Amino acid sequence: MPDDTPHRHGFRTRMSHAGRAGVRIHGFVNPAVHRGSTVLFPSCEARRAGAAKRYEQFMTYGTQGGPTHYALEDVIAEIEGGSRCTIVGTGLAAVTLPLMAYLRTGDHCLMPDSVYGPARNIANTLLANWGIETTFYDPCVDEAGMRALLRPNTKVVYTESPGSHTFEIQDIPAIARAAHAHGAKVLMDNTWGIHSFQPFTHGVDVSIQALTKYVGGHSDILLGSVTVNSEEDHLIVRAAASAIGHYASPDDVWLALRGVRTMPIRLKAQEAASIEVARWLEAQPQVRQVLPPALPSHPQHHLFLRDFRGGCSLFGLVLQPRYGEAEMFRFVDSLTLFGIGASWGGYESLALPTTGFI
Incomplete structure (x- = not known):
């Protein structure tokens, strides 16, 4: 029998099938738009059991998402080669969420000097105000150069390839090797390479997307995503998103599902x-x-x-x-x-x- 696992198929085929029930169903092709805040449970025990699943694709309250959100999460995880995805309201929210999830007062963060302007602003304002120091490094740094930049308190190495405005391509595998040997997490803004760069095969731990751009495709939505490839990272990101109250409009999510096809x-x-x-x-x-x-x-x-x-x-x-x-x-x-x-x-x-x- 033929192997029908998703990654055996081409990108175009996968994008027409991911995040929906399939072709052998009776019903509309596209998932429906699910809007709502309150989720009802049949009993108190069921509500308590549901609360334990709040970091899963399980409806407990509107801010935890619903079927429309979960469908897009599955599609983006499929695109990026990850296992879990969290949808947020904007691309900038996707930048800030993992920074807030992984960094604490006294930590050190490395960012490329060519980074997206609002990401630099976050580092110089919010992170600095919380006692988190950021060093902006040469985006063309090699593995030895990255090792030299790492400090005992470096917890995050942020990457963006190509860089904003100047379009340097970073040596992500080399940077990731140095960061992981040090115990730091590698975050990457992969919006430019959403269809062409597989972050997790190159050592990235957390991939950031501005879904506003190519996934939306029509300049009429605002969305972001944070994708990971381990359960540990998923719990860290999802817990932070839940604590902060991140949410995305289901109407924008549905438009993104349409755009991705x-x-x-x-x-x-x-x-x-x-x-x-x-x-x-x-x-x-x-x-x-x-x-x-x-x-x-x-x-x-x-x-x-x-x-x-x-x-x-x-x-x-x-x-x-x-x-x-x-x-x-x-x-x-x-x-x-x-x-x-x-x-x-x-x-x-x-x-x-x-x-x-x-």
Whole structure:
């Protein structure tokens, strides 16, 4: 008989089947939207037994999620190659949740210097106010360099590959080896590589996603996820989410379930379009460098080929030094088919000037 385990099938096939009952059922193709706060139990004993399952996919109260949430959790865990997933209301919530779950007063955290701006802000404000020190490291650090950065109180090594704006590809396996030998957890913002980078096969403990982007795909939802691959990490993350009261709108969750079905096709087309644009830009005299990791000119292209199964539509570019902020703004303002916005992953084209990063 053929092996029907999910990972024997291709990505597109898995995304059309994950998180739903299957094809041999009588009923609608898509899961329903389940909204609610209060959950009823047949007896006090049943309620007490249910309370012990509050970190599982078991309905005890609305903030613990329901069938719609659980379906999306299963899909994201399937995509990332993990075992358990927790859905939260925004991508930024997905960044803060594991940081709060794993760090305590007196601990030390390592973050790449190219990290997503709001993640840096969290480290410099909330974490600092709670007595947690963060060191921002060179994203291109090797294994020996990471070992040198680790302190006795380093509990979390945060990674993001590619880096925001500057698009460095990190050597995640090397960083993970050093971190794990020290006893630290490796967190990764894997939003860029949701379809192409398998975090847990490369040593990541906790994978963070802004589902707002490629999973939603239409710039009309806000969602995040935190995926793990061990029961220990699941209990830590889920307990923190429950304690803080994280929740996601079931309507947004349902839209994400719908979006994920077409994500493989959308991403393939978006990647091809972005490479075409990047290659055109690479030939323009006003452009100093384009930064898609899929191009051979990228400094860490060899790591991209080793670890990733494909590219992504988001990339950056650097203008020649003679062009300042005014010229950059004028260039972006002149675009007629690109909107000016801070997000990505939807069906529309966006451009956003940034200064002070390179």
